[in-house]
Amino acid sequence: MANSNTQLKTHRVLSLFKRLASGEIIQKSVEAERFHVTEKSIQRDLDDIREYLAEEQIEGKCCEVIWSPTHKGYTLVNISKTWLEKHDVLAIAKVLLESRAFCMSEMDSLLDKLLLQVSPEERQHIQKIISNEKFHYAPVKHGKELIHNLWILSEAVREQRQVRLNYKKENDDQYIQRIVEPQGIIFSEYYFYLIACIHGAKYEFPAIYRIDRIQDMVILSEHFSISYCNRFEEGEFRKRVQFMHSGPxxxxxxxxxxxxxxxxxxxxxxxxxxxxxxxxxxxxxxxxxxxxxxxxxxxxxxxxxxxxxxxxxxxxxxxxxxxxxxxx
The missing domain is CATH 3.30.70 (Alpha-Beta Plaits)
Structure with a gap:
């Protein structure tokens, strides 16, 4: 019986914390009815969450459960600069929409996750601000999902592993196969690009591949090595390239x-x-x-x-x- 009560309390506390973290307002009377316990039990649960958050503050994660007279309930607030705030979320949402870089499904997913960083009231406010841009959002024509491939290729860059890819050039019906040594990933003018050296080739500068034109790819077990002084620096490259046309x-x-x-x-x-x-x-x-x-x-x-x-x-x-x- 004691074990069962402990499990019920654990479930209750986790439920409260999850909903607080997503911006919901917690009212003791409503929660007591939901879980068939007394309001004192809910208060103890909130105190447990407060104690946990106080310990987390020592590690620099500063959040606090406070009473909101306006909403007549408890809410979780960020009291540090480590979380995104409403103005941060709005700025990032605007940049995302302007980029036109992601297909509709990925853009919707990114915006939904981004908006979860703020309270429901602030979320509604931001949704109203961006609603027209979101309704008229026009992704670039390729329509492909990119986020998964961006992560896979970034891992290949970090681990210095060769990649075999099938790539289709613009206005070309044929795919070419290359084994490349990925150096970095850059975003420019609506598109993501993989900067890579072609394995075995002696070119003065790396090749540039638009990631949406990669038909398929395999991360190989073979590694390549680059000395620290010769490493590719995306930031320096980006400052010197226009429209992603490589060259001397x-x-x-x-x-x-x-x-x-x-x-x-x-x-x-x-x-x-x-x-x-x-x-x-x-x-x-x-x-x-x-x-x-x-x-x-x-x-x-x-x-x-x-x-x-x-x-x-x-x-x-x-x-x-x-x-x-x-x-x-």
């Missing part, structure tokens, strides 16, 4: 006289101002590959590329080719 490292120099120099500096994190007269600004930047040309051309007549000389000639050719489309 270029140091470009250009003049800019558009409306927003800040937008240029944000787009090119490696850019630095060499000189400026208040109207025209001379900048230098380090970039990988030719994706930078796509961005430079998008600035229309607001800039001029000065170097390298070969790259300047390439820009002149592209501008001339564009002009010819309008003068035929």
């Amino acid at each position: 490292l270029l140091r470009i120099k250009f003049k800019y006289w558009g409306k927003s120099l800040d937008a240029v500096m944000d787009r090119l994190p490696t850019a630095r101002v060499v000189e400026s007269d208040g109207k025209v600004t001379l900048l230098e930047a380090e970039v990988f590959g030719k994706g930078i040309k796509m961005w430079l051309l998008s600035q229309a007549e607001c800039l001029e590329v000065l170097g390298p000389a070969e790259f300047r000639e390439e820009m002149k050719w592209s501008v001339g080719k564009m002009l010819s489309q309008y003068t035929r």
Whole structure:
């Protein structure tokens, strides 16, 4: 009998804690009726939860069960900066929706889990704010689930294990098979990319694979090794690549006289101002590959590329080719 009572109490306490953690308001009278016990028993259960949380606070996890006069019940509140708060959840939800990176089912799941971090009242408020964006959410066209593969590939990166993958290039009906040594995962312009070296190949820079175009993959038992000084650094690579077009490292120099120099500096994190007269600004930047040309051309007549000389000639050719489309 004693053992049975202990099990019932354990179940009751866990139920209360689970619902407190999900943002529910606990009323002693309601819970006493639910579990067929007295309100004093529920109070003791809440005291047990408080004692547990007090011990957890020593480890830096600061939560507390308090009485809410507004709701006439008990609620769990975060009294530290270790949990997401309502404004954090709103900001992350906005970024997720703007990314368009996930299919509808994954986006719904991510938002639902994210909203569980706040109270039901705050959850309802955030849902109203994002409801229009969520209703009109337009995921990218591939429609594939990605989250599981992102985790699998991140494990392969961490463990330095080779991956055999079947990959389909854009506008190509045929799949190619590669054994690669994954270096990192990057998100850019709606898509996730795997940065990897092709096993056995001697290329100056790694290959870039859009993860949604990987048809299937197998994590192999074979490992590869990279010295610490030669490790791939996603952050440094991301600062120097545009539209995920890989290639040799270029140091470009250009003049800019558009409306927003800040937008240029944000787009090119490696850019630095060499000189400026208040109207025209001379900048230098380090970039990988030719994706930078796509961005430079998008600035229309607001800039001029000065170097390298070969790259300047390439820009002149592209501008001339564009002009010819309008003068035929």
